[in-house]
Amino acid sequence: MxxxxxxxxxxxxxxxxxxxxxxxxxxxxxxxxxxxxxxxxxxxxxxxxxxxxxxxxxxxxxxxxxxxxxxxxxxxxxxxxxxxxxxxxxxxxxxxxxxxxxxxxxxxxxxxxxxxxxxxxxxxxxLINIRSIEINLADETAWVQAGASLGELYYKISKVSKVHGFPAGTCPSIGVGGHISGGGQGMMMRKHGLAADHVVDAYLIDSNGKIHDRKSMGEDVFWAIRGGSATSFGVILAWKIRLVRVPPVVTGFNVHRTLKEGASNLIHTWQYIAHELDEDLLIRVIAQNSGDKSKTFGATFNSIFLGGIDKLIPLMNESFPELGLQAEDCTEMSWIQSVLFIAGYKKDDPPELLLDRITTFKSSFKAKSDFVKEPVPKSALEGAWEKLLEEETLAMLILEPYGGRMDEISESEIPFPHRKGNLYNIQYLIKWEVNSEEASRRHLHWAKMVYKYMTPYVSKSPRAAYFNYKDLDLGKNKNENTSYSKASVWGEKYFKGNFRRLAQIKTKFDPQNFFRNEQSIPLLNSNHS
Missing domain, CATH: 3.30.43.10 (Uridine Diphospho-n-acetylenolpyruvylglucosamine Reductase, domain 2)
Structure with missing residues (x-):
């Protein structure tokens, strides 16, 4: 009843x-x-x-x-x-x-x-309609509205210059507004740093509807929005970025190795040398299972070198001879072709493909991240490969090397703090096609399991994470009054010692905490300490 x-x-x-x-x-x-x-x-x-x-x-x-x-x-x-x-x-x-x-x-x-x-x-x-791009080669800058995609930006640059580029992410459909707001690492970061390192001005709308540029928002807020979660402070309308010079010829390669071909030994060696290579060279590792019941493991050494094959081969023979790179493994191309190459297209595909904002094959996914400061023992790496092989859906570890320019920028220059001392960043990524509650629960468990397994081998105090690889497992704000101390559980992982300064700026600029979400910067005052 x-x-x-x-x-x-x-x-x-x-x-x-x-x-x-x-x-x-x-x-x-x-x-x-x-x-x-x-x-x-x-x-x-x-x-x-x-x-x-x-x-x-x-x-x-x-x-x-x-x-x-x-x-x-x-x-x-x-x-x-x-x-x-x-x-x-x-x-x-x-x-x-x-x-x-x-x-x-x-x-x-x-x-x-x-x-x-x-x-x-x-x-x-x-912001899909707020996406204009204006390039000024005279001072090598561009105004890019927040709704533009990275692909649109790269394409527009290539149409006005063959010797300019921009150091940002590898996925063309990513929106410029959020990518730069979280830092923006990519294939040229060892040479030029992050996308956020190249912001020279911005337009931001505050909680009162007022539009600010760098001068009116002040240097504190301008510091905060470049890698410190701009959505915690307002709505980004546009970034003014500084372009970088690129050579007319760059070289890319994909070298695939299986366990039988010594993938574990190569990755173990890669840890010791990838961050110390010439800054024109970035070699990342994509270690993954086959994504099916065959349960095989492979590693791809995926690289872009800012120069020609004639310079790359001697450099590799000296720095990483174990990989056995040959000239026939390499492809020379323009910078814009390298963007297509890294995105999974062929270098001779039309660059107009970069304008497609719609991801053709959408898969449910979960990601987590870590930073590595000491080489992981080979036995521990092999344990991680075993975890990959436990999954029948596509699972991978993407290892992005640091060093070069990343070592030279202070960790307090912008809110993104992961600079000197990091060998590489790891992204743990799992994708699945069956979008059911049970499937999601099972695959999310795998992500947490492999993350837990890696605990002894990654950064500590705090165990760091990359803000653009957002992960609510690290902690989240429960409501608008979440205290600074509670938010620090996740905030210090992303921002380390910069988190308190972000909270101080937030408290002054958005005192009513209008711009908030589950991992927005909290207020820092007597009621939220």
Missing amino acids: ELGYLAVFLTLLLPISCASYTSLENKFKECMLTQLDGSSESIEKITFIPSSPQYPQVLDLLEQNPRWVNSSSRKPLLILTPFHESEIQAAILCSKELGLQLRVRSGGHDYEGLSYLSKVPFVMVD
């Missing part, structure tokens, strides 16, 4: 809840009309509510991780796809007025989906 009453009670609540959300949607649109002093037709063009026929398409278009597709309780109350900065300003003010959270999506690659998920009612601002 009690269950019957409960069912009736919940049934009565449902239309009230729906009515409440409908009321919020209408109030938000009315507020936008007031703020913009525009027509309802113009607001309707950029606003999508769950009942809109286009809503699922807009939501899913840049949702790069389908792991949350079936989550019905976390979708945006509204999606906004603005064309003008004034529409973003209005969205901020209206969200504040109605007590809604605001999340921003630039490319949809956020590893934990925080740009398009929330447990409380929220508005998602999708």
